[in-house]
Amino acid sequence: MRIIAGKARRLPLRTLPGRDTRPTTDRIKETLFNMLAPELEGAYFLDLFAGSGQIGLEAVSRGSAYCVFVDNNRKACEVIEDNMNFTKMAGQCMLMNTDAMSALRRLEGKYSFDLIFMDPPYNQNLEAEILQYLAHSTLVKDSASIIVEADEHTDFSYVNELGYTLVKEKIYKTNKHVFLTLKSEETDA
DSSP: OBOOSSTTTTOBOOOOSSSSOOOOOHHHHHHHHHHHHHHHTTOEEEEESOTTSHHHHHHHHTTOSEEEEEESOHHHHHHHHHHHHHTTOGGGEEEEESOHHHHHHHHTTTOOEEEEEEOOOTTSOHHHHHHHHHTTOTTEEEEEEEEEEEETTOOOTTHHHHTEEEEEEEEOSSEEEEEEEEOOHHHHO
C-alpha cells in the first residue's frame, strides 16, 4: 500500500495486520481520486473509519489543505500517526481516536468539510446513522461531496428522504463508492 500521486507519491504506508481493516486497493483508490480530482485542491477532508489513513493522506498528497482522521481502534490510530509522520504531512492533519458519531459532535462548529469520506464496517448500517447526522450538520459545506464505501448490496434508497442527491455510484467487484451531495435550499423550492 502506498501514496499514488502528489507530493508524497510512491511513499509506502503501513497498514494494520490482520482483518480488522480492509485497505482500499491501489486500483480502486486511483479510480476514486480520478473522480475527486477537481475537488481536492485546498479542500478540507474528513476521513471517517480511517483504518490506515491512506485515503486522507492521498487527499493531502494531492492538494487538500487539511485532513481530520477518525478511527476508534487504538492500533489503527497508531498506524495512522506513523503514516502521517512518515509522509511528513502531520502538520496538515488531525487524528481523533474515537467513534465516528462522537467525533462528529466534537467537530461541530469548529470545522466545515469540502469532502467527507467514510468506509464503515460493512452491513452494520453505520453509514445511515452518520448520513442522518450530517444532513443537518454545519460540518458539511454547501457544495461538499460525501463518499461512502460500502458493500455492493448496501441500500441507499433512503438518502433522498434525508435531503441528499445521489450523484453517482461506482460499483467494483464486491463493494462500491456512493457519491452524495446535500440538496440546496434553492433546489427544493
